[in-house]
Amino acid sequence: MEKRIILRGLLAGAVAGLLSFVFARIFAEPQINQAIDYESGRDAAQELLDKAAGLPVEAAGPDLFSRTVQANVGIGTGMILFGAAMGALFAVAYLLCLGRVGRLRARSLSLLVAGGGFAGFYLVPFLKYPANPPAIGHPDTIKERGSLYLVMVLCSIVFLVAAVWLGQRLQARFGNWNATLLAAGAYAVAIGIVMALLPSLGQLADNVHTFGNHPTETPLPLENSQGAIVYPGFPADVLFSFRLYSVAAQLIMWSTIGLVFAPMAQRLLQPTAKSPVPAGSPDPVAA
């Protein structure tokens, strides 16, 4: 049984990855290209400033893959493999939930687990460290940014599991509705504390040292030695669209996982849901 569930999770995940790739190809790539154009323009402007100031100019590294490869095969491979991996993790979580979450139907459980994956793996970490297009992010801080993001992902998932456990513990005393609200409240408080404690990216030591006190790494206008703006700050509309589409792509991915998996799980687990339970079969809720 576990093998069949995992296979279906993988399948749902690959379909979900494919759909979000199509979405990314249509909506995200134009934004990514605008961000890369901004970055190239800014690098050129910076180069002129450096030359004028007599500073050595850094040569850019060679491109390993063309933009065409990155924007088609590359992002396609990434999205589909990511979808499949999430589908597999979804199936593992689903298997662990089976029989332990009361009288939920196989289909309803599918949607709830997918919702948990969306929030735990993406949306909650995004609230603290939102997705950034190319050109946003300083190379010197990638270690800190990478670790901080993973800390957010880990906390949001661990707290989510803890909240589900807490909700089940409270259910006997407070009932389904209130126990769910209490567990959700506890989750919000716990993750809120973590978000408050973790630094914002602009406040990392390297950034404060080089760029001064700013909340994020989003590039500000480039000024010459006289203080005149020679290159604008990162375009706000591109940043907003990129982030909006990033959320939309994950929403598409996780909804697809939940919706594609649901009927397959229903057929597999509750094929005779309408027929009476055979007498003498153990009560699955109590297990």
Add this chain to the structure above:
Amino acid sequence: MSSLSAPGTIATPVVVPNAKAALWLVGTAFLALLVYYFIGVDQGAVSVFGNDMHIHEFVHDSRHFLGFPCH
């Protein structure tokens, strides 16, 4: 949650009863996290292939778009 479960339908059964099933779960989770790592993290903050950037550059756009920190 009561609105999501219909009264009278049987609840879903426990299907992770033994060690063999647990092994499948752990193995699946491990491989999935490995993929997550290579798409989102490797050749950025940490790298298993040293300075080589091929994986990073290939999945580069999806890394940004899936919310991971990048360059």
